[in-house]
Amino acid sequence: MTQDLRLAIVVNPDLPLGLIANTAGAIAIGLGARLPALAARQLTDRHDRTIDISSNQPVPVLQADAAAIRALLLKALAQPDEGPGERAVVPFPAFARSLHAYAEYEAAFPGRDLGEEAIDGLGLAGPAKWVKSLTGSLRLLR
Template sequence: MTVNDDIVPLRGTGDLRFAIIVDPQLASGLLANTVATIAIGLGARHHGAGNVRMTDSNGVTIFNSADRPVPILQADAAALASLLEKAHAPSTDHSVVAFPAFARSLHSFEEYESVFPERRLMTEKLDGIGLCGPSKWVRSLTGSLKLLR
């Protein structure tokens, strides 16, 4: 896999905020998988928030994980459904990544992509949601949520 050197890292600049909200009732392995999967979706959409090549004094080169905080918040199933309802409006300045619980029973992305159009996301149980957009928008949706502990 090659790195797209045309991507301009944001390096913490700009009014862009992330939040990942998960159901705290998930088992720890499912919780970790949900957060990781949502983070990959957000990172793919907003790849300028990462992709900074960094080399240490010994010559070890890595890519940064993120250029700003990514709080992991908690919300129960009802709150996740409400959050999706408020956040889902199409926009060019924000993104929503959802992890519906039914996705766990599928064994390939092709299968997920195939059955997704037949589902109604607003009525599905959600394991988590990722948000990225202007700080005011993200805070308006997540300001009352607690950090996952």
């Protein structure tokens, strides 16, 4: 699957720098957990020091405002999946920042409507054609 795999993380550039970094980091963990083929490897140097790799694919960090990210999320979720493990859709809803434990987020999530929530960031991974169709018009975060 990694031959045709493409990744993208989209964040709201209006967030403070620390929140941008936190959002991108949290999304990256979600992408890696959903698709372990992205990074579940180790490499060893000539002195026998072994590391865990960060990613075996480029990870562009793109920018869009919260409304555009929400629309992108809804569009990605509306498209039919092409099979198990083929795609990852990892949003970072803004309301998650006000919760201090994952259990709180898990409990609150079913009562929320992603179509009405501000979305600070979104991670996508899957077939290159699918990811490009969703993110091709977005600019890199600078």
